[in-house]
Amino acid sequence: MSVALIILAAGKGTRMNSDLPKVLHPIGGAPMLHHAMRAGSVLAPEHTVVVAGYGVDAVTRAALAFDDEAKVVVQAEQLGTAHAAAQAREALSGFEGRAIVLFGDTPFVRAETLEALMETTADVTVLGFEATDPARYGRLVMEGEQLQRIVEFKDASEAERAITLCNSGVLAAPAPLLFDLIAEVQPDNAQGEYYLTDLPRLARARGLDVAVVRCAQDETLGINSRAELAGAEAQFQAAARAALLEDGVTLAAPDTVFLSLDTNIGRDTLIEPNVVFGPGVSVESGATIRAFSHLEGCHVSRGAVVGPYARLRPGAELAEDVRVGNFVEIKNATLAPGAKVNHLSYIGDASIGAASNIGAGTITCNYDGVMKNFTHVGERAFIGSNTMLVAPVTIGDEAITGSGSVITSDVEAGALALARAPQVEKPGMARKLMDMLRAKKARQSRGS
Helix, strand or coil: CCEEEEEEECCCCHHHCCCCCHHHCEECCEEHHHHHHHHHHCCCCCEEEEEEECEHHHHHHHHHHHCCCCEEEECCCCCCHHHHHHCCCCCCCCCCCEEEEEECCCCCCCHHHHHHHHHCCCCEEEEEEECCCCCCCCEEEEECCEEEEEECHHHCCHHHHCCCEEEEEEEEEEHHHHHHHHHHCCCCCCCCCCCHHHHHHHHHHCCCCEEEEEECHHHHCCCCCHHHHHHHHHHHHHHHHHHHHHCCCEECCHHHCECCCCCEECCCCEECCCCEECCCCEECCCCEECCCCEECCCEECCCCEECCCCEECCCCEECCCCEEEECCEEEEEEECCCCEEEECCEEEEEEECCCCEECCCCEEECECCCCECCEEECCCCEECCCCEEECCEEECCCCEECCCCEECCCECCCCEECCCCCCCCCCCHHHHHHHHHHHHHHHHHHHC
């Protein structure tokens, strides 16, 4: 059966105390909204509809950044979850498949759980969980395998409050049925709002099947405050680290490594302590990322060694057996197999050829105040320490630049380029200069 996702993302999140819409607060370097969209993407949805409200422009940009075919609809007034889901009716006009309602602030629902929702044959399926502390969750009142109704804590009897099977809010139904049931929902509550929790009761009144799929309680965690956001980040990091360890990645100090939602690391890679992986990082098998390095938007190939204290920025592409050492920054640059940038250098908007060596303190001077310009270093070149490569410039294969050079013109293959003032030596001048300075200091001391 074809699938449509309806992701509710209209709330401001007052308890977050933020101008940023709640669903855009990040976990694992990605907005919470992306977590929900990613989980749903395993179902290959025919439609993804995001219901936005507060901060609609920002939510729209985020949704389209993940899926450029997503549809964003607006809930102008926040009148409850059923009212929010109803805003997707027009976007799904003519769609006869199954719709799954997700929440943009519930980031941990697993793809396997959503697949289980799709496998049921019931007319309406609700996602529930066994709560260790049911607290104020809505209770799922069952009769055999059929869900009779969802009762909110404040409306529950003592017997109903003893039920530990609770409501996650996630549900699935054929889209036409979903919207028909929503049309029957009435705001018969203190808040005067329209709630999806009424749907099981309305479906049972029609004699329809209403089933429950169970998941772990951790999957249903909703984020409503900064404290809960911090807890969710810790939960995400713990799960992501455990997954890497299971996949054959060595984490020398797991609790100090921070990962993003899309971090991809191959087995037999060694990650030393205090490494941060921002969004968009891919590391192939057998690489080494040494301590205190920061990677974002980059690709590291097999056998490469990065760090310690290295920074890889977006567009950094490291081929096999590349070495990037301490206090080196790479941005929008390609390093071919065996290239080395071992110490205190900045390589930006550049290509470094195979087996070339970039000496300590080398800088590609890529920005002229208006434009970014490109530096090309050929294969097996040797760039002397403290060389300034003033882009645009090309250094040929097997060329050498002398230490301390400022290279402003292309260097042909095999050439030695020296671009520094001749050394001038004045015998005895150092002692004379020091004597003059000491005498001046003494005069100043007497005058004070």
